[in-house]
Amino acid sequence: MQKVIKNNWVIGNWKSNPSSLTQAKSLANELKCIDFDRINAQIMVMPTNLHLTSVLDTMQDTSILVGCQDVSFTSDTIGAYTGDCSAEQMNAIGVKWTLVGHSERRTYHQESNEQLIVKIENALKNNMGVVLCIGETLTEYEKRQTLNVLHHQLAILKEIKPLKNNLDKLIIAYEPVWAIGTGKVPQVSEVEDVHQNIHKYLLSINEHLAKTPILYGGSVNADNVESFAKSDWIDGVLVGGASLIADKFSSLAKTFFATKK
Numbered sequence: 001m002q003k004v005i006k007n008n009w010v011i012g013n014w015k016s017n018p019s020s021l022t023q024a025k026s027l028a029n030e031l032k033c034i035d036f037d038r039i040n041a042q043i044m045v046m047p048t049n050l051h052l053t054s055v056l057d058t059m060q061d062t063s064i065l066v067g068c069q070d071v072s073f074t075s076d077t078i079g080a081y082t083g084d085c086s087a088e089q090m091n092a093i094g095v096k097w098t099l100v101g102h103s104e105r106r107t108y109h110q111e112s113n114e115q116l117i118v119k120i121e122n123a124l125k126n127n128m129g130v131v132l133c134i135g136e137t138l139t140e141y142e143k144r145q146t147l148n149v150l151h152h153q154l155a156i157l158k159e160i161k162p163l164k165n166n167l168d169k170l171i172i173a174y175e176p177v178w179a180i181g182t183g184k185v186p187q188v189s190e191v192e193d194v195h196q197n198i199h200k201y202l203l204s205i206n207e208h209l210a211k212t213p214i215l216y217g218g219s220v221n222a223d224n225v226e227s228f229a230k231s232d233w234i235d236g237v238l239v240g241g242a243s244l245i246a247d248k249f250s251s252l253a254k255t256f257f258a259t260k261k
């Protein structure tokens, strides 16, 4: 299959870390001091909502983007929705990207495909890009159901009306659930096969999705990132644990982009 040139991304998902605002600020400040500009990289960090404004302030005038980990399903705007943060509010503070459908949200919040459709629409309506996370469980992997599971998760894109006018606002992150936070990673060749299949599936939805970046996530670190970066089919990485220490994240990102060159 012919490879299309796409943007490459290294994204740090901070999850519910670190424990204090002071620590979040110091992580952001350490990252800010690293010279990523020279490699002209698409780097993004995704702090918890509590720390967003502070990290946004720190990253002002740097090339590092700041995204959020979720947007409200209940409404895309303001109103009586206790505990929710809407896409409109995120956009208003300058957040331009959100994760949607991370496996931890699917598991702990029972997020359904119907809810994910609304979340993606809410984000796009507010001019935000979406990193849609998909992936199979260990049982599904062992039963060789990976592609079926991924097709089912990707099929929601067919329902998203504003997508055809926002094709550049979509990133897919393939994250096998069994690889997240476990130190286990699939063979790069397995990831490549899956990514080619995702690419083909996206084309079947809309031929203009050919340039949609497809990232790998799950136990990526500074030591294994090169093997993923070497593949033409892996357009970036979504990093959890290894994004919480500035030095490690910086060496991971630099290795990724140096290998891609």
Ligand code: PGA
Pocket (backbone or CB within 6 Å): 013, 175, 179, 180, 181, 182, 217, 218, 219, 220, 238, 239, 240, 241, 242
């Ligand atoms: P991990 O998390 O890098 O700690 O495995 C990845 C993710 O959940 O996005």
